[in-house]
Amino acid sequence: xxxxxxxxxxxxxxxxxxxxxxxxxxxxxxxxxxxxxxxxxxxxxxxxxxxxxxxxxxxxxxxxxxxxxxxxxxxxxxxxxxxxxxxxxxxxxxxxxxxxxxxxxxxxxxxxxxxxxxxxxxxxxxxxxxxxxxxxxxxxxxxxxxxxxxxxxxxxxxxxxxxx
Numbered sequence: 001x002x003x004x005x006x007x008x009x010x011x012x013x014x015x016x017x018x019x020x021x022x023x024x025x026x027x028x029x030x031x032x033x034x035x036x037x038x039x040x041x042x043x044x045x046x047x048x049x050x051x052x053x054x055x056x057x058x059x060x061x062x063x064x065x066x067x068x069x070x071x072x073x074x075x076x077x078x079x080x081x082x083x084x085x086x087x088x089x090x091x092x093x094x095x096x097x098x099x100x101x102x103x104x105x106x107x108x109x110x111x112x113x114x115x116x117x118x119x120x121x122x123x124x125x126x127x128x129x130x131x132x133x134x135x136x137x138x139x140x141x142x143x144x145x146x147x148x149x150x151x152x153x154x155x156x157x158x159x160x161x162x163x164x
Contacts, residue, residue: 012120013111016114016129017035017036017122018033018036018123019122020033025104028102029104029106029107030098031098031110033096034096035094035097036089037091037092037094038088042145042146042148043086043147043148044146045082045084045085045143046081047143047144049081049101049106050080051081051085051099051101052076052077052079052099053077054074054075054100055077055095055096057094057095058089058091058094058096059089059093060090061155062077062085063086064080065083065085068158070158070159084146088149088152090159091159105141105143106141106143108140109140112141113129113134131145
């Protein structure tokens, strides 16, 4: 079951440590994701999905393949399929971004690991998902976890390199 806001017909999920609001559940999918300070998905690769997003609020340190860069609000983030990528929210403000996807693979992952969000806030006190469960769900959604999340020191170094 998903929670639907009758005023806007959107669905909201608490997915891992994020809030995911699904504005369009059919391609092109539009999902608004809010990630808490320090939030970082594991290094992963989408087999068939170009993982495109637009950063609305917050600051990210991003690694995509061999590239590492700082993303500020207004940055478009094209992360091509087949290229390992991750990011980390830098600073004290959550990051909010719009994901625009040509298929529903990421939404399937959100639905398999998330729970309906009773409030449009970041979750607190959610149980951690085991690496094994995450890898199984990711595989079923067409992506693979290929490494750890970005560390705080790595993110700080990326963010500072752009700031100077």
